[in-house]
Amino acid sequence: MHTIKILIILCVVFVVAFFITLFSGIISIAVKSPDPPLMDLVLISGMKHSVRFHARGIKPPDLKARQMITSGEELYQGLCAICHGGQDALPSALGQGLNPPAPPLNNEPAKWTAAQVFWIMKNGIKMTGMPSFGISHDSSDLWDITAYVMNVPSGTAHKSLDRSTSDDSSDRAMVLADKGIGPIKTITLGTIDQKLSTTGSKIFNRSCTSCHLLDAPITGPALRSEALSHSPEFIMNMLVNTVEMVGKDPFVNKTMARFGNLKMPATKLDGAKARAVLEFLRTAAAMSPVQSSPRRLAP
Numbered sequence: 664m665h666t667i668k669i670l671i672i673l674c675v676v677f678v679v680a681f682f683i684t685l686f687s688g689i690i691s692i693a694v695k696s697p698d699p700p701l702m703d704l705v706l707i708s709g710m711k712h713s714v715r716f717h718a719r720g721i722k723p724p725d726l727k728a729r730q731m732i733t734s735g736e737e738l739y740q741g742l743c744a745i746c747h748g749g750q751d752a753l754p755s756a757l758g759q760g761l762n763p764p765a766p767p768l769n770n771e772p773a774k775w776t777a778a779q780v781f782w783i784m785k786n787g788i789k790m791t792g793m794p795s796f797g798i799s800h801d802s803s804d805l806w807d808i809t810a811y812v813m814n815v816p817s818g819t820a821h822k823s824l825d826r827s828t829s830d831d832s833s834d835r836a837m838v839l840a841d842k843g844i845g846p847i848k849t850i851t852l853g854t855i856d857q858k859l860s861t862t863g864s865k866i867f868n869r870s871c872t873s874c875h876l877l878d879a880p881i882t883g884p885a886l887r888s889e890a891l892s893h894s895p896e897f898i899m900n901m902l903v904n905t906v907e908m909v910g911k912d913p914f915v916n917k918t919m920a921r922f923g924n925l926k927m928p929a930t931k932l933d934g935a936k937a938r939a940v941l942e943f944l945r946t947a948a949a950m951s952p953v954q955s956s957p958r959r960l961a962p
Contacts, residue, residue, distance in 0.1 A: 694762040707763070710788060714775075718782035726777055726810040735811030738804055741921035742796060743768075745881050750815060755879035761792045768815060781809045799923050842896035844912055845904030850895045855946055863943030866936050874927070877947050882925050884918060890944035898944065902937035905929045 684690065698706075726732075740749065746758035746765035758765050766774075775783070784805045787795035796805060842848065877887040890898065901908050901915070908915050909926050919925060932940065 694760060697762075703763075710791075714779050714782060714788075717786075718776070718779040721778035721781060723777040723781065723809070724806055726806070726813055728810065731807045731810040732814055734804075735807035735809070737921050738800075738808050739768075739811050741880055741884075742800075742923070743808065745879050746792065755876055755881065757881070758879075763791055765792065768812065777809050777813050780812055781805055784808060840894065841914065842894055843898075843900035843904075844907050845900030847896045847899040847903065850899060850941075852895060852945070855949065856942055857946075859939050859942040860946040861943075863939035863941065864946075866932070866940050867943050870930060870932070871940070880922070882922055883927060884922070886944060887947045890948040895941055895945075898941055899934075899937050901927075902930050902932050902940060903934055 745755045746761060747768050748754040748758065749768055754765060754767075781802075783793065785795065785797035785802070787793050787797075871886070874881055874883040875886045878885050905927055906929050909919070915927075919927075930937070
């Protein structure tokens with residue numbers, strides 16, 4: 664009887680201490696604060712066992728088809744690279760700030776089966792930053808991404824499909840010749856105007872970075888490679904005539920499809936501000952590490 668009383672008292676003390684600690688706010692919820700090792704062990708171990716249990720009945724299709732891998736890479740760049748990085752790219756600042764950190768692309772296939780990768784993408788993982796793409800994408804898209812992820816170590820997943828590094832010179836020429844839809848018909852470029860570029864940088868940081876970074880996709884494509892890939896007229900029309908470009912331009916629609924068909928809102932930039940952003944992108948393109956790309960925006 665005495666032992667039971669002691670156990671009851673200890674349980675009450677534990678519950679009271681738990682709620683005092685919980686509501687005191689003493690426990691840091693900051694992402695920068697590392698979790699205790701024991702908590703990490705329990706949560707990560709529990710997550711792995713849960714994924715394995717729930718994915719056990721999933722039967723993957725043939726994941727070696729080239730078309731699936733190609734489609735999967737495009738989808739991966741739009742949906743996943745921001746947090747997980749790529750074969751030759753680090754995660755974005757957003758991805759680097761996650762806790763727990765998003766695992767790098769090349770590390771995952773050895774840890775998970777294809778069925779488990781598919782289940783994670785379809786359902787997400789609570790309290791990790793990993794969303795459920797099953798809400799916005801059908802299973803065929805998710806299997807394409809799975810095919811790309813599972814084939815990265817074997818070399819089946821080929822180099823980036825970015826148009827700026829494509830080996831098809833005729834495709835590059837066609838894209839570079841496209842001036843888009845809108846009032847901008849011809850732009851004559853000289854040497855880069857550093858003052859104008861600085862102005863454009865400020866406008867870019869204020870108006871564009873919620874959806875675009877230079878070297879990593881967010882909800883839209885990375886813009887350094889876009890600057891290398893498109894004519895200056897195309898970029899200007901995208902900035903000053905966004906609604907019509909989004910509604911009618913076939914290449915814009917193809918790009919949007921990679922990002923869940925999220926439509927770029929009208930920038931509300933006038934011609935002068937759009938020209939400043941173009942100059943900033945020219946500067947960024949000139950500093951790009953991609954040496955083999957056609958530098959249409961350079962003088």
